[in-house]
Amino acid sequence: MTLRDEFPVLARKVRQLAAAWRALEVTVVQDRPSGDRPAVSDRLAEVTTDGAADLQRALRAVRGRPDADALHTTALALLRTQRRLDDEFRCLRAAGELARGVQGRGPEWLGWARSVRSGVDGCVESLRSTENTMLRCWRETAELATRFGIEEGSEGRR
Numbered sequence: 536m537t538l539r540d541e542f543p544v545l546a547r548k549v550r551q552l553a554a555a556w557r558a559l560e561v562t563v564v565q566d567r568p569s570g571d572r573p574a575v576s577d578r579l580a581e582v583t584t585d586g587a588a589d590l591q592r593a594l595r596a597v598r599g600r601p602d603a604d605a606l607h608t609t610a611l612a613l614l615r616t617q618r619r620l621d622d623e624f625r626c627l628r629a630a631g632e633l634a635r636g637v638q639g640r641g642p643e644w645l646g647w648a649r650s651v652r653s654g655v656d657g658c659v660e661s662l663r664s665t666e667n668t669m670l671r672c673w674r675e676t677a678e679l680a681t682r683f684g685i686e687e688g689s690e691g692r693r
Contacts, residue, residue, distance in 0.1 A: 538675040542601035545672050548665040549597050549609060553590040555661040556616070559654035560587055566650060568643040573636030579651065582623045589615045606676065610669055616662055624655045 560583040567576050593612035596605040623629050633651065637644035 536671065536675065538601050538672060538679060541668065541672045541675055542597070542605075545609065545665070545668045546597035548661070548668045549590070549593050549612075552613075552616070552658070552661040552665045553587075553594055555654070555657045556583070556586055556590055559583055559651070559658055562647070562650045562654045566647060568641075568647055573640065573644075575632045575636035576647075579623065579633075582619055586616055586619050601672070601676075603676075606669075606672060610673075613662065613666055613669060616658070617666075620655060620659055620662065624651070625659070 563576070563583045564580045567580075589612045593609045596608035596612075599605055624633075633648055637648045
């Protein structure tokens with residue numbers, strides 16, 4: 536495949552990831568049970584809102600032509616998404632905070648926590664697929680650079 540072939544695939548994968556993230560955000564923010572909220576729910580709401588903003592930048596980047604800025608913006612959004620998932624949802628500390636935060640609050644909060652974990656799983660799956668496509672785009676970019684004789688120290692020469 537070529538970069539021109541891979542880039543639309545990347546755009547589709549980023550849209551799918553953004554949709555999975557948006558579903559997680561809806562679960563975290565809008566599907567929270569009413570009443571007294573545990574602090575963890577407010578923190579996760581902030582995390583998902585910030586993540587949505589990063590993915591919006593990536594969505595704008597993949598609407599255009601495949602260039603270094605678009606690839607960099609998208610790669611940065613994917614990296615930040617990965618870190619959010621790992622640091623704020625999936626690590627032992629985060630999982631423990633979520634479990635402790637909903638403990639004793641009733642079945643609606645336990646259901647919410649299960650839905651959050653399910654949403655995270657969907658994001659992880661989508662992110663992995665998107666990252667694989669991103670790597671193919673980088674490979675194609677490197678191949679183009681090599682094919683056209685772009686060498687170290689020759690930036691700016693065309």
